[in-house]
Structures are given as structure tokens and as C-alpha cells.
Amino acid sequence: MKRLILFLSLTFLLALPSFSQYAAVRIWIQSARRSATVYKGFKIPQSTLTVTQKRLPNLSKRPSSYSDDVSKLRPKRAYRIWSILDEPRNISKLNDEWLKTINTPASSKNYVSSTRDRIIAARKAHQPAYLSYLKYSTERTTAFQKIFTKTPSTPVGQPITSERHVEIARALVKMQDDMTQYHRLTYVLGQRPPTLKNPPPWYLQESNKSIQTFYRFALEKGLKGDDLTNALKTEVADLQKMYAAYKEKIKVLPTTASKGTFSNLKILSFQEQYGLPETWLLDKTTRAFIDHKYLQLQHAAENYLDLAYQLAKSRSLGEAFELGEPQNLQRFFAAYLEDGKSIDQAIQKITTDAHTFQKEVVYWQEQIDLLDYLNIQQLQSQHNLPKSGVYDFDTQSLIESQKAQIGESLRKVGIRLPDPADQIRFYKQYSQRGDIPLKESILLDQEAGYWFTPQGQKLQQKAFIDLIDETRAPIQTVQVPESKLFVQFSASNPRALETQLETVSQQLSRTYLPEENMILNLVKDRATERMIKSSFARNQIKFSLNPSASVAKLKKQLAKSPRKTVFVVGHVEEGKFVTYHKGQKIFEVSIDELMQVGKDLKLNIFPFGCNSSMQNQAQVGTTALLNSYADTQKLIEGIKSSKDLGTALQKFAGDEFELIVNQETFRNLGYAEYKIVKRALAEGGADAVIGGLILWSLIDQEDEEKENR
Amino acid sequence: MNPRTNEVIGFLQLHAQQDLDNLRAEFPDFRDLLQVGVKMGDPVQQLDQELKAKGELAPEARKVLMYAQLTEKALEEMLLKADQMTVKLRRRIKRAQNVQFVSQIVVAIGGATLLSDIGKEEDWVKYAAGAAALAGSILTLVVQRLEVGTFSGGNNLTSVYDDLIELKVEAQQLQTQLKVSLEFVEETEQWKELEKILNATNDITSDIQTLWDKTR
Numbered sequence: 001m002k003r004l005i006l007f008l009s010l011t012f013l014l015a016l017p018s019f020s021q022y023a024a025v026r027i028w029i030q031s032a033r034r035s036a037t038v039y040k041g042f043k044i045p046q047s048t049l050t051v052t053q054k055r056l057p058n059l060s061k062r063p064s065s066y067s068d069d070v071s072k073l074r075p076k077r078a079y080r081i082w083s084i085l086d087e088p089r090n091i092s093k094l095n096d097e098w099l100k101t102i103n104t105p106a107s108s109k110n111y112v113s114s115t116r117d118r119i120i121a122a123r124k125a126h127q128p129a130y131l132s133y134l135k136y137s138t139e140r141t142t143a144f145q146k147i148f149t150k151t152p153s154t155p156v157g158q159p160i161t162s163e164r165h166v167e168i169a170r171a172l173v174k175m176q177d178d179m180t181q182y183h184r185l186t187y188v189l190g191q192r193p194p195t196l197k198n199p200p201p202w203y204l205q206e207s208n209k210s211i212q213t214f215y216r217f218a219l220e221k222g223l224k225g226d227d228l229t230n231a232l233k234t235e236v237a238d239l240q241k242m243y244a245a246y247k248e249k250i251k252v253l254p255t256t257a258s259k260g261t262f263s264n265l266k267i268l269s270f271q272e273q274y275g276l277p278e279t280w281l282l283d284k285t286t287r288a289f290i291d292h293k294y295l296q297l298q299h300a301a302e303n304y305l306d307l308a309y310q311l312a313k314s315r316s317l318g319e320a321f322e323l324g325e326p327q328n329l330q331r332f333f334a335a336y337l338e339d340g341k342s343i344d345q346a347i348q349k350i351t352t353d354a355h356t357f358q359k360e361v362v363y364w365q366e367q368i369d370l371l372d373y374l375n376i377q378q379l380q381s382q383h384n385l386p387k388s389g390v391y392d393f394d395t396q397s398l399i400e401s402q403k404a405q406i407g408e409s410l411r412k413v414g415i416r417l418p419d420p421a422d423q424i425r426f427y428k429q430y431s432q433r434g435d436i437p438l439k440e441s442i443l444l445d446q447e448a449g450y451w452f453t454p455q456g457q458k459l460q461q462k463a464f465i466d467l468i469d470e471t472r473a474p475i476q477t478v479q480v481p482e483s484k485l486f487v488q489f490s491a492s493n494p495r496a497l498e499t500q501l502e503t504v505s506q507q508l509s510r511t512y513l514p515e516e517n518m519i520l521n522l523v524k525d526r527a528t529e530r531m532i533k534s535s536f537a538r539n540q541i542k543f544s545l546n547p548s549a550s551v552a553k554l555k556k557q558l559a560k561s562p563r564k565t566v567f568v569v570g571h572v573e574e575g576k577f578v579t580y581h582k583g584q585k586i587f588e589v590s591i592d593e594l595m596q597v598g599k600d601l602k603l604n605i606f607p608f609g610c611n612s613s614m615q616n617q618a619q620v621g622t623t624a625l626l627n628s629y630a631d632t633q634k635l636i637e638g639i640k641s642s643k644d645l646g647t648a649l650q651k652f653a654g655d656e657f658e659l660i661v662n663q664e665t666f667r668n669l670g671y672a673e674y675k676i677v678k679r680a681l682a683e684g685g686a687d688a689v690i691g692g693l694i695l696w697s698l699i700d701q702e703d704e705e706k707e708n709r
Numbered sequence: 710m711n712p713r714t715n716e717v718i719g720f721l722q723l724h725a726q727q728d729l730d731n732l733r734a735e736f737p738d739f740r741d742l743l744q745v746g747v748k749m750g751d752p753v754q755q756l757d758q759e760l761k762a763k764g765e766l767a768p769e770a771r772k773v774l775m776y777a778q779l780t781e782k783a784l785e786e787m788l789l790k791a792d793q794m795t796v797k798l799r800r801r802i803k804r805a806q807n808v809q810f811v812s813q814i815v816v817a818i819g820g821a822t823l824l825s826d827i828g829k830e831e832d833w834v835k836y837a838a839g840a841a842a843l844a845g846s847i848l849t850l851v852v853q854r855l856e857v858g859t860f861s862g863g864n865n866l867t868s869v870y871d872d873l874i875e876l877k878v879e880a881q882q883l884q885t886q887l888k889v890s891l892e893f894v895e896e897t898e899q900w901k902e903l904e905k906i907l908n909a910t911n912d913i914t915s916d917i918q919t920l921w922d923k924t925r
Contacts, residue, residue: 525747526918527719571749582912583713610750629719629746 175214178232183213185239189246190283246282248326249294252333253343274343293343300350301332307357311364312392364391367399370424484653485646488619488662500663507666508646515539516671517639517648518561520554522570522589523628524581531629532569536636541566545579549587551597558601563669565604565645568594569632572609575616591616602669606661608635613660620665623658631657712776712907715747716914717783723918725786732782736775743779773900777891780907784884787910787917791877794924798870805852805866812848815841873920876913883910 186192223231250270267286271278276286336346373379376395380387385394403420406427410417417423487504520541521532532540543549543557558566570577577594579587591607595616598605607613608631612621626632631652638651645666653659721729722745733743819842822834883906890902 523747523749525715525719526915527715527722527745528747530719530723569749571747580713582915583908608749610748626749627744627746628749630744632746 175229175232178229178236179214179217181236182217182232182239185236185243188281189239189243189287190279190281191239243282246287246290249290250282252297252326252330253290253293296347297333297343297350298329300347300354301329304350304354304357305332307354307361310361310390311357312388312390313357361391364396364399366421367403367424370421370428371399371402372428484655484658485649486658486660488660503663504661504666505646507663507668508649508661509644510668511643512565512645513672513675516564517645518564518566519632519636520558520566520568520570521545521632522568522577522579522587524579524586525628528569528628528632531633532636535633536640539639545581545587547581547586549579551589551593554589555597555601558597558603561603563602563671563674565606565666566598567606567608567635569608569628571628572607572612572615577607577609591621592618604666604669606665608632618662618664620660620662623660624656626657712904713911714742714776714779714907715745716911716918717779717907718743718745720914720918721779721783721786724790725782728782728786732775732778735778736771739772739775742775770896773903776903776907777887780883780887780903780910783910783914784880784887787880787914788877788884790917790921791873791880794873794920795870795877797924798866798873802866802870808848809852812845812852814845815848816845819843819845869920869923872916876917876920879909879913880917883913 217232217235218228221228221231250266253270265280267282268278268280270276271280271286274289276289277283279286333346336349368376368379371379373382376391377387377389379385379398380389380395383398385398386392388395403424407417407420407423410423410427415423415426417426487501515538518539518541519532519536520543521529522543522545523529524545541557541561543554568577571579572591575592576588576590578585591612595605595607595618597603607616607621608626609615609622610625611623613619613623615621634654635648635652638648642648642651649659649661718729729743733740736743819838819840822838823842887903887906890899890906894902
């Protein structure tokens, strides 16, 4: 038994899993059966749906008044409109709570019954909910009546008849497209309608957005019937216009996605680029920004084109812009649009360009003023130019040619004014003398004691006479850059001129020996004498200025300084250096004679006195009034602190004086070579003497030895 | 209106620069006229013409005042220097005279000794007398050197002193003339008078400066 009990218990234990497995299978089968029953129940609503679908074509079989408008619509859309208006059939959309109640199927049989039966049943079962619906329905009906009826055919508060339904549906169909447009545009333009203060309950319960928008629009406007339809149309038209305008404006302004069609993406890129809130919409902020930039650009462009037009530089653009259309502005602005360039940069560039035009306009206006014309029209009419009234190319070239003529006439009489404005002013000063030509007019002034510098400055003394004296050829000079040093030249062809200037350049840049430049003082002034003695004693040619002084004595003194350059400091009068002492003339020498002496003695002579360049035939020297003390000191300092004459003279001249030299003034007379040869000769002589002495002593010694023998 | 002022201005620049600077500060419109040195052209005339052309010719009285002050300062300074030189020259003359007196005595003693020693055989007496005569002669030469000094042109100390006194007197006269002309001469004639005084002052300034350089 024990064994059996053991066997059985073992068997039981082994079979236990199989039992449990069986039980599980049973349970599964039962549940599957239950599921199958439920599945059967689900098939029933499908037939209901089929019935509903079948109702759609029936719409066309509705009374003929429906068919006019509604039947033209697509079935689905027509159904939607109808279903909204057909309140009893649309209960499920309006009251969720109630819907839950009536949708609970008591049995599959009940469920397949018609909706109307269900409603009747539900009314009975749920009277309070139905009453609430009725109230809502009545209110909405009243709203409809208020909105769509000018002269209500049905009293307010009464249920809407099927005829009224037709009317309302017709009105809605008419407005549907406009409403959709309105809804879309207000959204794109970021114009969210304000919240209604006291909305009716049916409005709050309305879940369809487009209908809600419609109700809101109607309530906001307070209009009904055709007035409402027209108002909506006008509103949509306005919004479309606004939208189109911004679409064009945004095309003008540069964005990174500037190419391609207009889209929300483009708006986004625009918003990204200019740091606006990224709404993807043409909202109020974006529109304000566009308006601001567009106006800024328009203003800059108008200014630019106005000035450009005055200059007749881009007349066609100017005319195009006058049409005031964004595409013209876009066309204009395209020239300033480059990749990555912002509006502000482009506007800045336009403004800068306009500023340049402004300057140019002012310049031409000044020229016209200078040429003594009242205005541009007067100038154009007097010279038979096209009367454009702007600074066109013909007018500009006429002004330039007139200026050139004036400049040429002034050059002929020796006036060298670089600034055309000065030329014209100078010319006008003389053209006012009636019939007298400019040249004669200037000569008259010269006779009266007035003289002119080549810069046209009137002087109280004889200056630059040779430059405008007709009997002598005017001297031609070249100014050393950044200095007041002028180099004379006589060459008529460029190559010869180049050679001459090269020669002078070499002479002035040659390094000189310290003792090579000398000063000859012909001024009897103790302060000047003392200054020269203290600062340049070794380089002074000693010449006693007393009543017994003579040119012969001077020659003798000059001959002691061969091959040197001598700056003769002296009071200049009528082509002579004159020395006064106690009011008496004690010495005089002609500058030309002194320069000739210099040539004979192989010396360079530079006359250093007031306007000395006007007082000698070679026309070299200074062109200013000089002071014997201060200016000689300046010259000496210049010579001492420089290594060549060019630098020395430039230092002396500074900004105050003009110095005129030619290729004969500072010739290289070979002072350095002369000095070397002289030393070599002296050393050679000494060597010869020493050598001779040695030779003599040797010979003497030899003789002595011979004698001793 | 073209007086000579270069020497006067140079003299003041050297000896009384502060006075000259004050004058320049007082008359900035005549700064050009108060420059050291000579305009190596015809500056005054030109300046006048330029001023006329501008229509703003400086008032004559103001220019007169400027030149008068310049002359006054120059003469004051000149007399001061002349006084200093007089003292110096007197001292030098006195010293020269003293040395000359001593040298003459020595020469006289030396000569007398030589004469009295003729025929005597003491050698040292002969040597002493010769040496004394020689020293006297040398002293005479020294005196001559002192008198003539560094003066060139054969001027000796006395003649330089005479010149100085003459110049000093002349300067004093000019000073008086200046006062008279400023106080008593009519305005129309005042300038002519002042121009003369200024020219004369300029001339003697040059001479005074020469003497100053010599006696330094």
C-alpha cells in the first residue's frame, strides 16, 4: 500500500500539470466564446452606417428649393451644411453628455431603430437634458433668425421651418467661400478676433470653428442678411489687398530666402534674419517692421533718385520710380542687394551714394553761381542746350569747357591758379571792367602799382613781374614736391626737360663738404654781423664794409674761396646789392655783375635778398621779403644741419619762402677734388724735400768717406 | 616813415632784451618793425601800403609812441653802458699812467747811474744800471700796449675815452631832444623830429656798441 500510495501520489504529482493545462484551455475556450458573442454585436452598426450613407443621395430628392444651391455643392460639403442646420439630426454633436446617454444601446434591436425613435425614447427617458437642448436650439434658432432675416418671416423664438432652413442654407453657401477666406486671412495676418464679451450660450457650445468664426463675425458687425454678406466681402477684399501689399513689400526687402515663391517659410526666414518673433505669420510685429524698413528704404530711394535725377545719371530709374510701385523699388533696390547684406547696410549705402550726389549737385550749382548764371535753366537756354532743367551731361560739359577757357586765358597772362573756383573769381574780377580784355586789365593794374603772384594774389610791390611781362618769356618752373623750391627750366621738349631736371636734382642731392658753402654779408648791421660771426665764422668771406670798399676788393676776397658756393646776403635795390651805413650808401654792386664775377672765379653765387629772383637776369633767388638776421640764421642752420644743398634749401624755405634755382646756380665746381689735389701736392712736395735731404746726406757722407781715403 | 632802427633794436636785444620784449608785447601790431636785423628790401613802405590797402592804417600817434618808447629805452640803456665804460676806461687810463710814471723813474735812475759810472771799474753797478734802463723801457712798451690796447686804427686809450665822452654827451642831448619833442613840439611836426632823433640814436648806438666790444 505504501508502495501504491507512493505510486499514486507520484502519478498525481506527474499528472497535475496536465490538469492545470486542461483547466487553462477550458477557460480560454470559454472566454473566446464570449468574445465571439460580442463580435456578433459589432456587426449590427455597420448596417446602420450603410443606411446613413444611403441617405446622402437623397439630398437631391429634397424639396426643389434645396436643389438650387445645395445640390450644386459636393455631396459631403452639402451634407455637412445640412447636418449643421438640421438640429434634431445633429444632437449628438451638440450635447456630449446627452449623447452618451442615448448612445448606450439597450439591445442590438434598439440600436438599429431610427434616430428619431431613439430621440423619442431618449426624450422620455431624459426629459431635463432634452429641455436644455430645446432651450439651446431655440436660442440658436433665434440667432439665426436675427442674423439672416431682414424682415423675419418666422417669429423669433419659434422653430425654424424647412423653408427657413433653405434660406439659411442658401445664405451660408453664399458666404462659405468668403468666410473661409476671411478665416484664413485673419489667421495669416495674425489678426485674432477679440473675445466676445457676452457670448450667447449656443456660441460657446459651438464646436465647429468655421461656424464659430461666422457667428463671431456676424455678432461683431451687428449686421444681417445681405448687409452681412456684403460686409464680409468688403472685409475679405481689404484683407486680401493688405496681404498682397505685404507680399510685395517683403519681396523688396532682402532675405536669405529671397528667391522663390512667397510662403510662410519665407516669412519665417525673414523673421529669423531680423530677430522677429518666429510666428511664421505676417503678424502685427512683422508687418510693423516691414512697414518701417520699407518706408526707410522708400525715403532713401526717393532722396537718391531725386538727386540722381538732378544729375541726370539714372533718369530712367527715376521715372520708373515715380510710378510708386514696389516692383520699381525692388528693381532699384536689387542693385544694392548682395548676399548677406542687411537692409540697414543697403540703406546706408544708398544714403551714402545720395550724399555723394548731393555734393556733386552742390558742386555744379556752385559752378553755375560762379559762372554768373541765375540757374540751370538760364544756362541751358543761353547756350541752346536741351532744357532738361537738370545737370545732364551736356550741361556739365558746357560748364567744364567754360571753366577751361577761363583757366586758359589766365595762364596766357601768367596767372597760375590751380583751383578753378579761384580762377573764375579772379576772372570775374576783371571781366567786370566792361570791354577791356583780361590781359590788358591786369596790365593796367600793374601800371597802377599792383602786381600779382602766379597764384593771383595782389601785391603791393613789384613781384613776379617777369612772369607776366609780355616783353620777356615767362619763366617756367617745376616745384620740388613738398617744398617751396622751384627749379627753372628752358627746355621745350620733355626729354630735354628731363635732362635739365636730372642735372639740377644731382646738383642739389650731392653731399657737400662743411666748408664748401660760404656767406658773404653785405648788410651793415651789428646784430647780423655778430650772429654770422658766432655761428658761421669759418665759412664767412671777410669783406670790410666801409666807405673805401669796392668791387675790386670784393673780387680779391672772393678769389680766396675758389670752387665754393657763396650766399650773398644783402639789401637789394633795383638789381643791386646796396650797403647803407648811417643813412649813407657806402657800397653797391650789381647782382648780375656779381654773378658774372662768380662765373669768372669759378664760384656759385646765390643772391640772398628781398625778392632777389626778380632782380637778376637769370631770375634765380628768393621771392619774398627777407630779414637779414632771422632769415640768414635760418639759412645757416639749414646748411649746418644738412648734408646736401637740396635739403638745406628746403629747410630754409619751409612753408614761408619760395626759392628759384636753375641748373647754373649750384654747379658742381669740383671743390672736393680741388682740395684732394691740393693736399696731395703739398704732401708730395714734403716727400720730395725729405727725400732730397736724405739723398743729399748720403752723397755728402760718400764724399766725406772719399776725402778720408 | 622810415627811420633806421636796426642798431637800436640789436643793441636792446643784446643788453636789455626784457625791455624789447615788453615793447613788442605792448605793440603787437608793430612786431615786424621791432625785429632784429634789416629787411633786405623796403619793408616799411610795403607795410604802409599793405595797411592802406586794407584800409586800416595804424594811427600815426600810436606809431610815434612806439618809436618814442624805443628811442627812450635805447638811450637809457646806452647811457648806462656808457657810464660803465667810462669807469672802466678811467681805471685803465689811471693804471697806465701809474705804470708809465714808474717806468719813467726807473729809466731816469738807470740812465743817471750809467752816466755817473763812466770810468769806474765796478761791473755790478754797470749791470744793475743797464738792467734798470731795460726794465724801464719795457715798462714803457707795456704802457703803450695798455693805452692802445686792442684798439685798431691807431686809437689809443685816451682817444677812445674822448669818443666815449662825446657819444655820451650826444646821447644825453638826444634824450633831452626827445623829451622836448614829445612835450612841446606840435603833433604834425612831432614825427619828423622823432625820425631825426631816432636816426641819430641808431647811428650812435652802432658806435657805442663798437666801443663796448673794444673795451670788453
